[in-house]
Amino acid sequence: MHGTVSDTDGDRAWVFGYGSLIYKVDFPILDRAEARIDGWARRFWQGSHDHRGTPESPGRVLTLVRSPGTRCRGVAYRVSHEVFDHLDHREKNGYARYRLPMEMLDHEVSTTEGVIYVAEEGNPAWLGPAPIDEMARHIATSEGPSGPNADYLHRLADALRERDEVDEHVFELDRRVRALRGESA
Template identity: 60%
Template sequence: MPNDTVALNQQNTPLDHLDDVWLFGYGSLLYKVDFPYLECQPASIRGWARRFWQGSHDHRGTPEAPGRVVTLIEEPNAVCHGLAYRVTPDTFAHLDVREKNGYLRFFTPMTFNDGQQVEGLVYVASEANAAFLGPASLTEMARHIAFSHGPSGANADYLLQLDDALAELGAPDAHVAELAIQVRQLLE
């Protein structure tokens, strides 16, 4: 799969026939909302775990020294909490470019806090993409994140802002929280 997934997403998941789409945010979409939305509310998806296993060549790192950002990994019984944004299909012209580094979008069941379920669109970077870094020890990932930088800034800022956003949402993530503790220690 190519690093730039814009064309693949537009071809594989056309949205023009829809009036609106629910988008599930679980990473930087929780704290960097640079797109218009019609509605936003907390939501979760089942069977997916948030992990810092995706390389970032275009935002939090460079092609020569990629940073680490989150993707979702299939994990039975896991619940990933985030935010659902109801957006118009034209919003994806921007989002597809923002999430182009190996992320493919697809629909999955999403549950709001009141128990209502809808189909939501989510971006996931699988191990089939060239930027996938995969698992490593928390110590290795923390060191990698603490010292990576890219056009969008320090990789550590991405992690720490995500950790803060999840705490504010009332849905801390153990993987993110442990990495944040280690990165803060490395940066002191």
């Protein structure tokens, strides 16, 4: 039966992944579903001082920006509340938790409220928009404790393609970074 539920049922909540949470699930989950949120778009506008770059040379990672009329597809995970300790640490570099409605695409519940991590303008790691070639050069040359910034981008682009999700911002950066690094798609 389809319906609407709260983001919390006792000690559980839904978390929406739109970036590395799509392909790097390093936490226990109770359930998963393909999901979508409306009015938000992925952008490589957030700095990464702790994973894909360093404090002296931050990499570029995703955040969501408000974009009326846009739909962002990702993966929703049902988790126990204790998982938020891990997620808060993982998303600590300028991200805040938001609660937004999600459309569940392959689940018995059609809509629910979920937790989403968003880094907004004004946070200490914010890099903001830049010309696409500048962002590609930045990503192609950045590296941090979690590895090359380009690997984050490529793994995300591949995960989106596997889900038949078209994201021109991600795909254009992926093409340009691969070209800069002499890699094929």
